[in-house]
Amino acid sequence: MTSAPDQFAEQGKQAFRNKKFDDAVELFKQAAEGYTLGRAGLMAAEMQNNMSVALLQAGKAQESLDAALGTDRIFAEAEDFRRQGMALGNQAAALEALNRYDEAIEKYDLAAQLFSQAGEGDLRSLVMKSSAAIKLKTGKVTDSAFKMMGSLEAKETPGFFERILRFFLRFIK
DSSP: OOOHHHHHHHHHHHHHHTTOHHHHHHHHHHHHHHHHHTTOHHHHHHHHHHHHHHHHHTTOHHHHHHHHTTHHHHHHHTTOHHHHHHHHHHHHHHHHHTTOHHHHHHHHHHHHHHHHHTTOHHHHHHHHHHHHHHHHHTTOHHHHHHHHHHHHHHOSSOOHHHHHHHHHHGGGO
16 A cells, blocks of 8 residues: 555656646655655655756746755765765756856766766766756856766767767867
C-alpha cells in the first residue's frame, strides 16, 4: 500500500508532466510535509527539489531558490552525491534566473564535482554547459570555451555535433 506522501509525489510528477506547475508545486509541498512528518528526510528533501523545479518552470525564481536551499546538506549527510549535485544544480538554476551569475556559477561548479564523484558524466556535462553559458553571456568568452571543453569531455556518449565541437575546441588548448 502506498503512503499519502507517495501518492502526492506521484500526482505532483503527473501535474509537472502536464505542465501544471502550480498544481505540481502544491502536490510536492504536501509530499514533502508528509515525508517530514514521517521522518523520511531524504524523500522530503527530494520533494523540496521537485517543488523547486516546478516553481522555476512557473516563473517563480526566488521561491524556487527558497525551496531548494539547504537540501544539499541533507543529501551530503547521507553521502548521496548524485542528489546533492541535483540540489545544487537546482539552486544554481534559480540563482541564474535571478541574475545572480557568480553565485550560480559557483553552485554549478560544485554540482559538477559531485556528479563526477557519483559517476554521472552526463549530469556533470549538463551543469558545466550551464556554467559555460553564463560565462559566455557575461562576456567571459575564454572561460566559457574552457568550461565547454570540460563539459564535452565529461559527456559519456557525445552526439555527432558534440564530437565535431570537441574536435574544433582542441585547437584552443
